[in-house]
Amino acid sequence: MKPSFSIIDVRPFGAAPVDVRVVDGAIASIAPHERAAPPLAGDTVIDGQGALLLPGFVEGHTHLDKTTWGMPWYRNAVGPRLVDRIENERHWRATSGHDAARASRSLALAFLRAGTTRLRTHVDIDTDAGLAHLDGVLDTRAALADVLDLQIVAFPQSGMLERPGTRELLDAALAEGADVLGALDPAAIDGDPAASLDLTFALATRHQKPIDIHLHEPGELGAFTFGLLLDRVEAHGLHGRVVVSHAFCLGELPVAKRDALLERIARAGVALLTTAPASTPVPPLNAARAAGVTLFGGNDGIRDAWTPYGSPDMLERAMLIAMRYDLRRDDDLATALDLVTTEGARACAFERYGLAAGARADLVLVDAETVAHAITSRPPRRLVMANGTLIAADFSR
Amino acid sequence: MKPSFSIIDVRPFGAAPVDVRVVDGAIASIAPHERAAPPLAGDTVIDGQGALLLPGFVEGHTHLDKTTWGMPWYRNAVGPRLVDRIENERHWRATSGHDAARASRSLALAFLRAGTTRLRTHVDIDTDAGLAHLDGVLDTRAALADVLDLQIVAFPQSGMLERPGTRELLDAALAEGADVLGALDPAAIDGDPAASLDLTFALATRHQKPIDIHLHEPGELGAFTFGLLLDRVEAHGLHGRVVVSHAFCLGELPVAKRDALLERIARAGVALLTTAPASTPVPPLNAARAAGVTLFGGNDGIRDAWTPYGSPDMLERAMLIAMRYDLRRDDDLATALDLVTTEGARACAFERYGLAAGARADLVLVDAETVAHAITSRPPRRLVMANGTLIAADFSR
Structure with missing residues (x-):
């Protein structure tokens, strides 16, 4: 049994003050502060002093295994093409002595301290690295199991079809504990979209695992691949079990074609992940939501051989x-927070999520007047609680 | 005579360590740390411990007069059109009791503490506000004159032609101390691009002031207006004295037409300001630089009735x-820093700028290995010096 807490005078999403009671890792009750009963004897009482209360954040797409977070700065001198980056990284992994356990743990802890309590990470599986990255991230997951709800995607970063043996490694990864099967550009990287998708869906079905596919393919090519994917979601009855990450193509299609595709995506219950890159077309926010498509957010890689950017602070991702x-508008910015909280939890099927009785006690307090204020100012965390455990608390003001 | 400093063991832009001597507000010398003479008796010695040394940052385009920085959070519920935002803001200014002196000083101090020592601000001049915002920002300029090099643009935020009396107010603003004449969308807002530009150029010429024009007009319309502007730069001989802010149109034109326009812009010595908005086309970085056009950076408004975003930390703007x-790549990210340092100083003609003997002692120290590392991590400032005066220093580590 974990300790109980009474966290008083906090404003959920900026609303009127409430008291939150936490018992054995769960939210037991949320009651208006003015009418709440006095804290129970034995509770640790935390006076929130009117701070803004948010649920623990959800990182929907990152690559913990290959970050350089907490290590010396990686000087990036890579060429501009996707294939340059893939090959550079494979070379870097092979020659740098990179330790996926240490790297993933360092960044996962940084996420926790900044208020992220649920996280989906794509882990490189290929014929060079084998399952070494998976083993490292499994170590991190075990070490942080009580506080961080960590989903692992077995991700063929170098493609699946081109390198014989990759499929077997993915098979082994799923058997060993990966939660989700990943995939990468069935046309542009694998060169045979139908065959690539067939393999992915067969493997996921055999292991009864969901799918999360990187789809960078642009415009009409991306739309074509997306159509093939939807055919297979329907054929395998994987409604609600598939995520398409990036989906740049949806930001490039003519509106009528895009909307028809969104409608099909909604029917198949496929969710879309965006990092909201400033330099690339992105799936349309309003049209996706209007069509009933779940759109959620994440960083992608953080300070790795691909990119110098990214931050474990999901309020910064919400801002981007x-x-x-x-x-x-304040109400529109609240939507951006949804993408790294409730929408992420829904898309990834993180359970017992949210600010409600019965949910896991994943709580964040910050000094801000509204959600928009929190997003734009990204204040230090006054409190982070993960599954009823205090990760950080600072009420020194 | 100001105090002298020896700032030892600092790495300019990440290069080998140097010692910087500051005498009476100026950089007196920069010498390799290993071969430098011992600090002179009487100097205040600051041991930089290998920190990264950057020049004071240049904010090329903001609106200090109407920020809510340091005040209660402004809840934004404004409609989406440009005219909604202009009218909402005029109403807010008239009813909120907003104090432009207090607001501009609060934000200017935040800029200083984060390392910005040169700043160009556009100040609203219109028939409702009159010269009240200018008076407020002139107060701030006077109060911070020793440390912040502040340029004031007299900016007709509500248009110039539509509201009789605006031209006279701009005339008065330039007489009263504004450094630059501003303007706004000669076609889309003023409705008569030739007449609007004629008035602007006549006024600037009469006062012998440079021009900085907001040009949001899209695509072909923007290109048309830009062409009319270039005609007048040539006719008035204002080479090197005109900035076009935003210039979204340059991100939308077909490449051949865009490059022809860039070539004309380079010949006219017109500089381009970008805030690098994630949701809007932007002038092309590489093509502009290849054509010899100066492109520099700024925030635009910070936390005001237009936008909840923006930060006085110019490393964050460089990141965006x-x-x-x-x-x-690390070398490419160094280019982003140029936009908020050397390029901004060149475009706005801030004098005695840079890390060289003879320049004003505007210095920033941060813990970072390279410029790219500083941009992506935006670390706390170890030291900020403005015109030889210590603004902030923290060597507590």
Whole structure:
């Protein structure tokens, strides 16, 4: 049994003050602060002093295994093509003595301290690295199991078809504990979209695992591959079990074609992940939501051989998402927070999520007047609680 | 005579360690740390411990007068059109009791503490506000004159032609101390691009002031207006004295037409300001630089009735610029820093700028291995010096 807490005078999403009671890792009750009963004897009482209360954040797409977080700065001198980056990284992994356990743990802890309590990470599986990255991230998952809800995607970063043996490694990864089967550009990387998707869906079905596929393919090519994918979601009855990450093509299609595709995506229950890159077309926020498609957010890689950017602070990701979609009204910025909280939890099927009795006690307190204020100012965390355990607390003001 | 400093063991832009001597507000010498003479008696010695040395940052385009920085959070519920935002803001200014002196000083101090020592701000001049905002910002300029090099643009935020009396107010503003004449969308807002530009150029010529024009007009319309502007730069001989802010149109034109326009812009010595918005087309970085056009960076408004975004930390603006242009290599990220340092100083003609003997002692120290590391991590400032005066210093580590 974990300790009980009474966290008093906090404003969920900026609403009127409430008291939150936490018992054995779960939210036991949320009651208006003015009418709440006095804290129970034995509870640790935390006076929130009117701070903004948010649920623990959800990182929907990152690559913990290959970050350089907490290590010396990686000087990036890589060429501009996707294939340059893939090959550079494979070379870097092979020659740098990179330790996926240490790297993933360092970054996972940084996420936790900044308030992220649920996280989906894509882990490189290929014929060079074998399952070494998976083993490292499994170590991190075990070490942080009580506080961080960590989903592992077995991800063929170098493609699946081109390198014989990759499929067997993915098979082994799923048997060994990966939660989700990943995939990468069935046309542009694998060169045979139908065959690549067939293999992915067969493997996922055999292991009864969901799918999360990187789809960078642009415009009409991306739309074509997306159609093939939807055919297979329907054929395998994988409604609600598939995520398409990036889906740049949806930001490039003519509106009528895009909307028809969104409608099909909604029917198949496929969710879309965006990092909201400033330099690339992105799936349309309003049209996706209007069509009933779940759109959620993540960093992608953080300070690795691909990119110098990214931050374990999901309020910063919410800000970048909001800026990408030109959200300026307070109510619109609250939507950006949804993408790294409730929408992420729904898309990834993280359970017992949210600010409600019965949910896991994953809580964040910050000094901010509204959600928009929190997103734009990204204040230090006054409190982070993960599954009822205090990760950080600072009420020194 | 100001105090003298020996700032030892600092790495300019990440290069080998140097010692910087500051005498009476100026950089007196920069010498390799290993071979430098011992600090002179009487100097205040600051041991930089290998920190990264950057020049004071240049904010090329903001609106200090109407920020809510340091005040209660402004809840934005404004409609999406440009005219909604202009009218909402005029109403807010008239009813909120906003104090432009207090607001501008609060934000200017935040800029200083984060290392910005040169700043160009556009100040609203219109028939409702009159010269009240200018008076407020002139107060701030006077109060911070020793440390912040502040340029004031007299900016007709509500248009110039539509509201009789605006031209006279701009005339008065330039007489009263504004450094630059501003303007706004000669076609889309003023409705008569030739007449609007004629008035602007006549006024600037009469006062012998440079021009900085907001040009949001899209695509072919923007290109048309830009062409009319270039005609007048040539006719008035204002080479090197005109900035076009935003210039979204340059991100939308067919490449051949865009490059022909860039070539004309380079010949006219017109500089381009970008905030690198994630949701809007932007002038092309590489093509502009290849054509010899100066491109520099700024925030635009910070936390005001237009936008909840923006930060007085110009390293964050450099990061957003770098992300917008998808810069990932260390050497490319150094270019993003140029936009908020040397390029900004050149475009706005800030004098005695840079890390060289004879320049004003505007210095920033941060813990970072390279410029790219500083941009992506935006570390706390170890030291900020402005015109030889210590603004902030923290060597507690």
